[in-house]
Amino acid sequence: MPNNQFKKGELYSFITGKASTAIARRLQKKFNTAGLNITIEQWSVLYHLWKQEGISQQDLCNATFRDKPSITRLVDNLEKLNLVKRVASENDRRINQIYLTKQAQKLQEEAMQLADETLNEALIGVPPERVDVCKEVLQIVYDNLK
Amino acid sequence: MPNNQFKKGELYSFITGKASTAIARRLQKKFNTAGLNITIEQWSVLYHLWKQEGISQQDLCNATFRDKPSITRLVDNLEKLNLVKRVASENDRRINQIYLTKQAQKLQEEAMQLADETLNEALIGVPPERVDVCKEVLQIVYDNLK
DNA sequence: TTTGAATAGTTGCACAAACAACTATATGCC
DNA sequence: GGCATATAGTTGTTTGTGCAACTATTCAAA
Structure with missing residues (x-):
């Protein structure tokens, strides 16, 4: 039974994309504030x-x-x-x-520029090598399902 | 300049939540197929x-x-x-x-059951410890922005 | 105790996503 | 050449999201 340590509570936020939603909202606010319509x-x-x-x-x-x-x-x-x-x-x-x-x-x-800024804010406190792991996992997930 | 290794091309899929979108679509299809309306x-x-x-x-x-x-x-x-x-x-x-x-x-x-199934399909070929890293990174991103 | 602020929920509007059904154009096979 | 099929794009419908403005109820402080 592979990956069963991935419990339901965490599964949920994976599916709903809590993190990417948060990033998108932050970027949208930056666009609005900057007057980019x-x-x-x-x-x-x-x-x-x-x-x-x-x-x-x-x-x-x-x-x-x-x-x-x-x-x-x-x-x-x-x-x-x-x-x-x-x-x-x-x-x-x-x-x-x-x-x-x-x-x-x-x-x-x-x-x-605003997109870069948003990403930097999102990734404060995350070591580069962990970002890389995360990126790779998300890519595999995408490839598994596409 | 922290996290600058996180290049724009990859940034993009982070923001759009490619992976979580793919998971959600797969789960929706399973719901439809099973007649869960x-x-x-x-x-x-x-x-x-x-x-x-x-x-x-x-x-x-x-x-x-x-x-x-x-x-x-x-x-x-x-x-x-x-x-x-x-x-x-x-x-x-x-x-x-x-x-x-x-x-x-x-x-x-x-x-x-269908949600578990979907997650298992999504995570085929991803070692548990990498899933954990990914989860933690996404949690930090969320906390940074909320 | 009354009045002003906070909280819970609803409604209107603009934008976006998924699906099905549709039109128009191109391609390939007889 | 002509017809079936594939491809590119559009339109209609339902559902969901985010923001602003709104109502109703509760709370708190003078």
Whole structure:
């Protein structure tokens, strides 16, 4: 009976993602305070577009681990905020390529700075090697279930 | 500059809670397949009521790390499903004490069995001591931010 | 004892997630 | 070429979340 030391009480907070919820709320508050008018979910999409523009909505689904309707609506809202533009692909007219506006490009530095800050606050008092273990465990969990 | 080894790419999945999302989806599928007509969020409320009945909505807020409106609506829906009942407290009429119906009591064993199963699947190949480290890190993160 | 603050819960609104059903375009096989 | 199938994206519905504003009840202090 493997991993049975993992008792129910702790199981619960694993499933509900208490820690990641706390991080997300902290980051959202930082965005609000700084006057960055975006949600964490919108940020998570922008994050991938900052790394590479012009990817498809399907690419964003894979990158953010969301389904297609979720991405459709996130892109809808980002378009309303004038942060991204849908551009129909020349080669394959089913595909929308998503591009950043200048406004979104300007956000990158501040948003990523606040994200870094949040992570640093979250990890105060945690030795680097323990963070690495945690990261690896979470990756295995993800791989086991995906 | 502490914890700077925690690079942005990994930060991202920490914040979005990729692992806990994957666990929650797997458990939800198990509920659906087994014909348990409840959501993960409803389960997380029932989980605390199975431990102790008759607690207040505010207690459920603290236990589940949710705000009051979220609990109001979760209890609304659980009441519609005939799984819980609100009972006004005798001592303090502001308080709703939440009690389980017989139907909800019957769900406990099966639901917790499926939750255990999910956790075991998630943690295949992860040595117990690494699970412990992960748990501790997530607890510190939570404490740092709450 | 009355009044002001704190606490418990509810409601409205905007945003997001999961699922199913749908449209449009592309691909592959006969 | 034409048809079945796969892929990309959209829309509708239900559920949940976070914030602000609200009601009702309790508590505490002048």
